[in-house]
Amino acid sequence: MPKEATQLVLPTDTTFDTSTASVFSDQRTIEAPPFPLPPQLKPNTRLVMDGLEFLSLLPDNAVPVAFFDPQYRGVLDKLSYGNEGVDRGQRRCALQQMSEATIATFILDIGRVLVPSGHLFLWVDKFHLCEGFKVWLDGTALDIVDLVTWDKGKMGMGYRTRRTAEYCAVLQKRPHKAKGVWKIHNIADVWREKVAKTDHPHSKPVDLQGELMAAVSNEGDFVIDPAAGSFSVLQAAINRRRTFLGCDLDG
Secondary structure (H helix, E strand, O other): OOOOOOOOOOOOOOOOOOOOOOOOOOOOOOOOOOOOOOOOOOOOOOEEOOHHHHHHOOOOOOEEEEEEOOOOOHHHHHOOOOOOOOHHHHHHHHOOOOOHHHHHHHHHHHHHHEEEEEEEEEEEOHHHHHHOOHHHHOOOOEEEEEEEEEEOOOOOOOOOOOOOEEEEEEEEEOOOOOOOOOOOOOOOOEEEOOOOOOOOOOOOOHHHHHHHHHHOOOOOOEEEEOOOOOOHHHHHHHHOOOEEEEEEOOO
8 A cells, every 4th residue: 555645735825926927837846746556556557447446545645637537428318319229329338337426536536646736637528518517526626727628520429519529627636826837838728639449439539638648747757547448548648758547447
């Protein structure tokens, strides 16, 4: 088991300091602390493990960046498209679904293991973007600070407008800081990237995820994904010389 982490006190005042000349910087002034890995966690490996068990093995205030793509049924159940029996809908429904309470538990624990001013990149669909997902953040020190739209470059589901995009909410653990934390400033908030067809119905864009993790971490830092799915974050981490830690029930 990892050694007990030093508890860090988070400032309650997150007001931006207007005395600084600019929020832009290409240097990071915060660093993630080193910590010993328990034997169950193998870096840069497709681990077969429950995500909440995985998170329980990590100490508090330890990693600078996390990705989370929850598996939910918001569209299939609440909008009733009726495509559960065919092609992509069938593959989506074969995945183990997370309840709203389970998703909130994941986010609570991700917030615990992030360093102060660390980032969680949370994938959401149009349904949750419109209905709101802030309830998932109750009890955490995480706040929404930005949003990236992923234009997949292909037509998706929809009886009315057809979906061509998914959304990545950018959450930051308090205290909110831009300068000295986020070091890449030319990432467009609408990102066009096609992904190759895989056996997994929720493959995510490797290049976008790589750019986001590079913006908020240093080479060698841990990047975690407790519900890795197609393990696109693993590939992005390898491409960007980060150290991946993550798992999926299906490996």
